[in-house]
Amino acid sequence: MAAARKTSDLKLKALQRRLKYTFTDEAKLTRALTHRSASAKNNERLEFFGDSVLGFVIAEMLFHEESKADEGRLTRIRAALVREETLAAIARELDLGPELIMGSGEYRSGGFNRDSILADAFEALLAAIYLDSDMATAKAWLLARMGDRIEQAIATPVHKDPKTRLQECMQSQGLSLPVYEMLGAVGQAHAQTFEVSCTIKSPPLTLAAKGMSRRKAEQAAAQAVLDQMDSMND
Numbered sequence: 001m002a003a004a005r006k007t008s009d010l011k012l013k014a015l016q017r018r019l020k021y022t023f024t025d026e027a028k029l030t031r032a033l034t035h036r037s038a039s040a041k042n043n044e045r046l047e048f049f050g051d052s053v054l055g056f057v058i059a060e061m062l063f064h065e066e067s068k069a070d071e072g073r074l075t076r077i078r079a080a081l082v083r084e085e086t087l088a089a090i091a092r093e094l095d096l097g098p099e100l101i102m103g104s105g106e107y108r109s110g111g112f113n114r115d116s117i118l119a120d121a122f123e124a125l126l127a128a129i130y131l132d133s134d135m136a137t138a139k140a141w142l143l144a145r146m147g148d149r150i151e152q153a154i155a156t157p158v159h160k161d162p163k164t165r166l167q168e169c170m171q172s173q174g175l176s177l178p179v180y181e182m183l184g185a186v187g188q189a190h191a192q193t194f195e196v197s198c199t200i201k202s203p204p205l206t207l208a209a210k211g212m213s214r215r216k217a218e219q220a221a222a223q224a225v226l227d228q229m230d231s232m233n234d
Helices: 009-019 026-033 044-065 071-082 084-093 104-108 115-132 135-146 148-155 162-172 214-233
Strands: 179-186 193-200 205-211
Touching (some): 071 084, 135 148
Antiparallel strands (some): 179 193, 193 205
């Protein structure tokens, strides 16, 4: 494994000031910052745990704040808040990227500024704070970091994503649900492009699209089908 970039003790102290949280056990912070390219002892387990903490805190907050919203609206607002792009943006505000501990090759390729890596590191950081303190502290820290994004997400009309709109279109006509098929992926593991097809039976259509993740490729394929259906109805 290539030599890993490390974060100095001084930088860890400065990062904690930016985070507005001081770790009792700095080893947890170091683990949260460690990408798998640097060590087998990386942040993947923390990211897994942090994803659950994030989902719970946001769901609980929305449950109380949006007492009249139905499940669909709550789900769409939550998705807007916990999506990769949102978490990566917060990580950038915290200037988290330069502090990530990763293999020198991964760093040189721009991994420190990649949305997926930043989002994972943010979730790992949330888990580390939870484990270093308690749920109340982690919840308060997360909601403070979310800031105005929560109010904006609640105030902004949430548009349904292409997959949801296509599914509802099929259901409203009593038709079979769309079928998505993975056609392939190209590129290195840290920067793959995925290709996915979307098939509907009526009208008979199969269209493919690409994206930087399987989810994005599926959404793009669903949008292509919707666009084609619209053009057929014009």
